[in-house]
Structures are given as structure tokens and as C-alpha cells.
Amino acid sequence: xxxxxxxxxxxxxxxxxxxxxxxxxxxxxxxxxxxxxxxxxxxxxxxxxxxxxxxxxxxxxxxxxxxxxxxxxxxxxxxxxxxxxxxxxxxxxxxxxxxxxxxxxxxxxxxxxxxxxxxxxxxxxxxxxxxxxxxxxxxxxxxxxxxxxxxxxxxxxxxxxxxxxxxxxxxxxxxxxxxxxxxxxxxxxxxxxxxxxxxxxxxxxxxxxxxxxxxxxxxxxxxxxxxxxxxxxxxxxxxxxxxxxxxxxxxxxxxxxxxxxxxxxxxxxxxxxxxxxxxxxxxxxxxxxxxxxxxxxxxxxxxxxxxxxxxxxxxxxxxxxxxxxxxxxxxxxxxxxxxxxxxxxxxxxxxxxxxxxxxxxxxxxxxxx
Amino acid sequence: xxxxxxxxxxxxxxxxxxxxxxxxxxxxxxxxxxxxxxxxxxxxxxxxxxxxxxxxxxxxxxxxxxxxxxxxxxxxxxxxxxxxxxxxxxxxxxxxxxxxxxxxxxxxxxxxxxxxxxxxxxxxxxxxxxxxxxxxxxxxxxxxxxxxxxxxxxxxxxxxxxxxxxxxxxxxxxxxxxxxxxxxxxxxxxxxxxxxxxxxxxxxxxxxxxxxxxxxxxxxxxxxxxxxxxxxxxxxxxxxxxxxxxxxxxxxxxxxxxxxxxxxxxxxxxxxxxxxxxxxxxxxxxxxxxxxxxxxxxxxxxxxxxxxxxxxxxxxxxxxxxxxxxxxxxxxxxxxx
Numbered sequence: 001x002x003x004x005x006x007x008x009x010x011x012x013x014x015x016x017x018x019x020x021x022x023x024x025x026x027x028x029x030x031x032x033x034x035x036x037x038x039x040x041x042x043x044x045x046x047x048x049x050x051x052x053x054x055x056x057x058x059x060x061x062x063x064x065x066x067x068x069x070x071x072x073x074x075x076x077x078x079x080x081x082x083x084x085x086x087x088x089x090x091x092x093x094x095x096x097x098x099x100x101x102x103x104x105x106x107x108x109x110x111x112x113x114x115x116x117x118x119x120x121x122x123x124x125x126x127x128x129x130x131x132x133x134x135x136x137x138x139x140x141x142x143x144x145x146x147x148x149x150x151x152x153x154x155x156x157x158x159x160x161x162x163x164x165x166x167x168x169x170x171x172x173x174x175x176x177x178x179x180x181x182x183x184x185x186x187x188x189x190x191x192x193x194x195x196x197x198x199x200x201x202x203x204x205x206x207x208x209x210x211x212x213x214x215x216x217x218x219x220x221x222x223x224x225x226x227x228x229x230x231x232x233x234x235x236x237x238x239x240x241x242x243x244x245x246x247x248x249x250x251x252x253x254x255x256x257x258x259x260x261x262x263x264x265x266x267x268x269x270x271x272x273x274x275x276x277x278x279x280x281x282x283x284x285x286x287x288x289x290x291x292x293x294x295x296x297x298x299x300x301x302x303x304x305x306x307x308x309x310x311x312x313x314x315x316x317x318x319x320x321x322x323x324x325x326x327x328x329x330x331x332x333x334x335x336x337x338x339x340x341x342x343x344x345x346x347x348x349x350x351x352x353x354x355x356x357x358x359x360x361x362x363x364x365x366x367x368x369x
Numbered sequence: 370x371x372x373x374x375x376x377x378x379x380x381x382x383x384x385x386x387x388x389x390x391x392x393x394x395x396x397x398x399x400x401x402x403x404x405x406x407x408x409x410x411x412x413x414x415x416x417x418x419x420x421x422x423x424x425x426x427x428x429x430x431x432x433x434x435x436x437x438x439x440x441x442x443x444x445x446x447x448x449x450x451x452x453x454x455x456x457x458x459x460x461x462x463x464x465x466x467x468x469x470x471x472x473x474x475x476x477x478x479x480x481x482x483x484x485x486x487x488x489x490x491x492x493x494x495x496x497x498x499x500x501x502x503x504x505x506x507x508x509x510x511x512x513x514x515x516x517x518x519x520x521x522x523x524x525x526x527x528x529x530x531x532x533x534x535x536x537x538x539x540x541x542x543x544x545x546x547x548x549x550x551x552x553x554x555x556x557x558x559x560x561x562x563x564x565x566x567x568x569x570x571x572x573x574x575x576x577x578x579x580x581x582x583x584x585x586x587x588x589x590x591x592x593x594x595x596x597x598x599x600x601x602x603x604x605x606x607x608x609x610x611x612x613x614x615x616x617x618x619x620x621x622x623x624x625x626x627x628x629x630x631x632x633x634x635x636x637x638x639x640x641x642x643x644x645x646x647x648x649x650x651x652x653x654x655x656x657x658x659x660x661x662x663x664x665x666x667x668x669x670x671x672x673x674x675x676x677x678x679x680x681x682x683x684x685x686x687x688x689x690x691x692x693x694x695x696x697x698x699x700x701x702x703x704x705x706x
Contacts, residue, residue, distance in 0.1 A: 260477040260478045261477060263428055264479075264538075265480065266428055267426055267428050267469075267472075268464065268469075269461045269462060269463070269466070270461075270491055271461070274494075274495070278480070278483060279480050282482050282483075283480070358481075358482060358484075359482075359525070359527045
């Protein structure tokens with residue numbers, strides 16, 4: 001009953017070749033068709049978003065010059081003439097050129113990797129602004145998403161496992177309520193109730209990404225300060241999104257628990273841990289992966305209102321500033337980055353789903369008998 | 370004969386707690402399964418066949434309880450195990466190594482995200498069998514059930530057809546050389562040719578490996594072919610037990626007779642198909658007396674009031690019916706016509 005005796009010896013080399021060939025084919029096919037197709041689709045999406053934002057921002061009422069003139073008149077008390085001449089000197093972009101020509105120049109620059117310069121903060125490259133504020137957003141929103149997803153999945157799975165128990169009943173209500181409150185309301189509640197009424201923290205102190213009195217550097221104090229300042233936005237993101245994860249994971253786990261292969265796994269005498277991880281968990285997670293990818297893509301854009309409310313120095317707040325000041329180039333830059341990250345995370349989610357679920361793996365043909 | 374009893378079930382009752390009340394799905398079921406014997410449980414959908422078998426391996430859903438009875442299992446070394454008294458860890462070890470099951474939903478019984486090989490390794494690891502030995506045995510069994518062993522071993526479930534998956538399950542159920550394999554309608558989800566080949570494979574394996582089978586089916590032809598003993602269930606009761614030829618050629622219970630009459634025959638031609646009038650009773654408020662009486666053509670006053678006990682008739686036959694003699698006569702008439 002040895003392994004060899006089950007197969008006629010002559011067949012072995014053929015078998016080996018049959019093993020290798022599909023693998024090589026798979027790699028070839030994936031490279032030639034699927035990956036290429038996905039990348040092309042992605043590029044097209046990014047290009048389309050780039051084009052639309054270019055024209056859409058210019059369709060907004062007003063333009064950067066008028067806004068700047070308004071600002072100068074209000075803040076510095078200048079007359080219209082004075083403000084106009086001062087404002088004109090600030091802009092190095094020819095806003096009077098035909099829009100088509102501006103668009104071509106813009107595309108050429110982007111292709112060279114140049115996102116242009118900010119209109120409002122004259123001379124500052126858009127790329128610099130993005131690099132300066134993006135890490136804060138990535139850190140706070142990313143951490144929020146991670147915590148929310150991990151906690152939500154665990155709680156949701158536990159609720160499904162002990163369905164009808166206290167945890168399930170309480171958390172279903174809590175999750176539904178949290179799920180239905182917009183994040184800016186949560187942020188306001190935190191500031192007003194915890195900060196102003198209960199005085200649990202000083203709202204003013206927690207502005208910005210870190211305490212300016214602490215010297216930036218790789219020190220425990222500085223890192224602590226960063227974490228402290230990120231706490232409130234992160235709590236807001238977690239509270240605002242965890243309800244969705246809990247409810248999604250709960251329903252997904254309940255339907256997975258009802259599958260025949262779970263009963264079979266138990267009947268096979270597998271340990272409870274193995275059943276819960278490889279059999280229940282992995283299958284229940286599949287529907288959440290797609291959802292996660294959309295959320296990851298939106299991390300970059302940050303949360304405009306929450307960052308504004310907590311005065312957190314992220315990209316979302318910069319976007320709001322750019323929109324208010326009609327800073328075309330900064331808006332274009334940030335929207336472009338958001339588009340790229342959404343596309344990229346969708347591709348990553350595709351690959352991840354293929355890794356978790358062999359049924360959607362690409363370039364592999366099912367052999368139905 | 371009494372010495373080679375592998376599974377002995379006595380007075381086993383299982384009920385589900387439903388919103389409307391308690392559903393007695395299995396009512397005081399008793400039977401013996403001998404070594405190497407194939408027992409077929411037949412009956413309509415919802416008669417308690419599957420519940421009885423889930424109770425045997427203690428995999429009932431959470432809302433079900435075993436109200437009474439005992440399940441005694443005799444190991445190969447003649448030690449006796451009370452299945453209902455095993456604790457969680459003991460039960461885990463007991464399952465599959467002594468008592469395996471091939472489930473109804475063959476297409477859905479394999480974890481879609483891991484390979485067949487991983488499921489074999491998982492099972493082996495749970496029972497302290499090393500990987501190499503498990504692989505060797507699995508490959509051997511896959512070949513026995515007429516699969517391409519290497520390809521199937523490395524495959525994901527979705528790469529296999531329904532018939533192939535069913536055979537994978539059959540092979541997996543024998544991985545740890547259990548004494549008893551429960552098969553819950555293993556051939557209902559596949560086409561007739563695949564069914565044929567699975568039954569052939571099962572026959573061969575049974576002769577070689579000598580395990581007992583509890584076979585659940587509503588397909589009388591399949592049951593007649595594969596079983597040594599037939600047990601008819603109606604509304605949670607075992608109403609008739611006997612050797613296959615006895616039950617099929619000399620049915621003594623009105624319900625078995627009705628089932629046999631309802632089975633379509635190729636030779637029947639344009640003759641109208643017979644079906645049992647009415648539908649299975651509400652098990653929350655079962656009818657008094659014999660539960661089959663509202664649908665029974667033989668029913669008399671006594672059937673409406675007195676529940677017939679399961680009593681021994683001749684030739685190893687047991688039956689719970691007030692009108693055994695009438696049923697036998699009626700069957701003779703039908704078969705002669």
C-alpha cells in the first residue's frame with residue numbers, strides 16, 4: 001500500500017509534467033491577460049478621475065484670484081485695486097489661458113511626475129503639501145480602520161457563535177446605533193460631552209498632530225505625543241465604522257456556521273480551534289474583504305470634517321482648505337492621490353481575495369468531470 | 370449473532386424546541402446494528418431519519434435535545450462505550466475514528482477554501498495520525514473509490530465534480546478505519562450514473578473493509594439493493610424493522626406497504642402513480658393512537674386510540690401495526706395483480 005504502488009510507474013513522469021505545465025500556464029496567463037487588464041483598467045480610472053476633477057474644480061463658482069482678493073480685502077483692509085494687484089503677483093499660473101491648453105499642460109506635467117505648485121501658498125509644490133500631510137491621515141485613519149476591522153470582526157464572530165446570548169443582544173443594538181450615527185456627530189459628541197462638559201481632556205491642547213513643545217525626534221515623549229493627539233480622531237473613526245463591521249461579520253459568520261462543511265468538520269473530530277479558524281473564520285471573512293478594500297482606498301482622503309473638528313493636520317483638512325480657497329492644483333493633486341489609492345487597494349483586495357479563496361483565483365480553470 | 374452488535378440504540382428520543390412547542394422528532398427508537406451489516410432507514414422527508422443519525426454522532430443543532438435513551442457502542446476490543454456519556458474531548462476522539470458520517474449535502478461538505486489534502490491532514494491531526502501515514506491511506510482510498518489519487522489529493526473542492534466530491538467524502542469517512550459509517554442520502558444529489566458508480570464502490574469497499582453502514586434514503590430501490598436490514602420510520606417512530614427481503618416482499622406495516630406502492634415501477638406503463646394521501650402529521654400535536662391512522666386505508670377504531678407497540682413477528686421481523694395480517698394479504702393481492 002505504498003504511495004508508488006497506487007500508480008503505474010510509467011505514468012509518473014507524465015504526472016509531473018502535468019503538474020508543472022498548468023503552473024507555468026497559470027503564471028503566463030496571469031501576466032499576459034489578467035494583470036495587464038487590471039492595470040490598464042486602473043490607469044484608465046485614474047486618468048478619467050484626473051480629467052473630471054480638472055474640469056469640475058474649474059466649474060466651481062469663483063476662482064482663486066477672486067477668493068484671494070476677497071481675503072486680502074477682508075483681512076488686511078485693502079481696497080479692491082490694491083488687493084487685485086497684490087493677488088496677481090502671487091499666482092504663477094496663467095488662469096486666463098484657454099482651459100483646453102491648461103489641461104494639456106497639466107497632463108504633460110503629471111506624466112512627468114510634477115503635480116504643479118499651490119495657488120494659495122504661492123510657490124509650494126503640491127507634492128510637498130501631500131507628503132507633509134498624508135502621513136498624518138494615513139496614520140490616524142489607517143489605525144482607526146485597523147482597530148475597527150479587527151475588533152468588529154472578533155465581536156461579530158463571537159456574537160454569531162454565541163447567538164442569542166447577552167453579548168449578541170447588547171452588541172446588536174449598540175452596533176446598529178453606532179452604524180447609523182455619522183462620524184462628525186460622534187466627533188462633536190466627543191468634543192462637547194467628554195471635552196467641554198466632563199472636562200476629561202483639554203480640547204485645545206489636543207489640536208494638531210503633536211504637542212509643539214515637544215521636540216520632534218525618535219523619542220518616547222514625541223511618539224507618545226503623536227499617539228495622544230491621534231487618540232480622539234482614531235476613537236471617532238473606530239466608533240463610526242465598527243458597527244458596520246460587527247453587523248457584517250455577524251451575518252456572514254451565522255451563514256457560514258450553517259454550512260454543511262462545518263458540521264462535517266465537527267463530525268470529523270477536529271478541535272474547536274481549528275474549526276473556528278480554518279473552517280468558520282476564513283470563509284466568513286471572504287465577503288468582508290471587498291468591503292475592506294473600499295475602506296482602505298478611502299483612508300487616504302481622510303475625513304475632511306473630523307480632521308477639521310479636531311484640528312488634525314491631515315490631508316482631509318488640506319483638501320477643505322484648498323476647496324475653500326479654490327486652490328485648483330492642490331485639489332487636483334489630492335483627488336488624484338485618492339483615486340490612485342482607491343484603484344490600488346481594489347487591486348490589492350482582488351489579489352487578497354484570490355489568496356483567501358481559491359475559487360476566484362485567476363487563470364485557473366476548474367476541472368469539472 | 371447477539372455478540373457482534375456494534376451499535377445498540379435503546380428508547381432514543383430526540384426533540385426540537387420550536388416556537389410553537391416541542392417537536393418530538395425521534396420517539397423511543399430502538400435498534401441494533403451488527404458488524405458488517407447495512408441498515409437502511411427509509412421514510413418520507415421529515416420523518417426523523419436524519420435527526421436520528423445526528424443524534425448518534427451527537428451533532429444535533431443547538432435547539433435539539435436528547436430526552437431519553439442510550440446509545441451503546443462496542444469497540445473492536447469489545448469494550449463498550451456509552452456514546453451519550455462521552456465528554457467533549459472523548460467525543461471528539463471517538464467521532465470519525467469509530468463512527469464516521471457521509472452527509473446529505475455532498476456538494477457542500479468540503480471546506481471550499483482549503484485543499485482536499487489539508488482536510489485529510491486536519492482529520493489526521495485531530496486523531497493523532499501522522500501526516501505521511503494519513504496521506505498514504507488517503508491516496509490508497511482515493512484509488513479504491515476510482516479517483517485519480519494525486520490530482521484529487523492536491524485539488525480544491527471546486528475543481529471536482531459532484532460525483533467526485535461524493536467519492537472524496539466516502540474515502541475520507543474511511544480514513545481512520547471506523548466500524549460504522551452513517552450515510553445520509555449519499556446518492557440523492559447526483560445523477561443516476563454517478564449514483565450507480567458510488568453504490569458499486571460502496572459495495573466493494575464494504576466487502577474489503579468490513580464496516581457497518583447506516584444508510585438513510587427515501588429511494589427504495591437503492592435501499593433494497595444495498596441494505597441487509599430495513600427500518601421504516603414514520604413521524605419519529607420506527608414502525609417496522611426486518612431483513613430486506615422480508616420487509617420488501619412481506620411488508621407488515623400499512624405505511625411500508627404504502628411506500629412500496631408509491632414507488633414508481635418501470636413496468637407500470639400508463640398506470641396511474643399511487644401516492645399516499647395526506648401529509649405527515651404535525652409532530653407538536655401528533656394524532657392519538659397510531660400516528661399513521663389519518664392516512665391509512667386499513668385504519669379502524671383501535672388505530673385511532675391505541676398506539677401499537679413494536680412487536681416481534683416471524684423471521685427477525687418487528688412491526689408496530691394493528692392490522693399486520695390485513696397488510697400482508699393486501700400486499701399479496703397487489704403483487705399478484
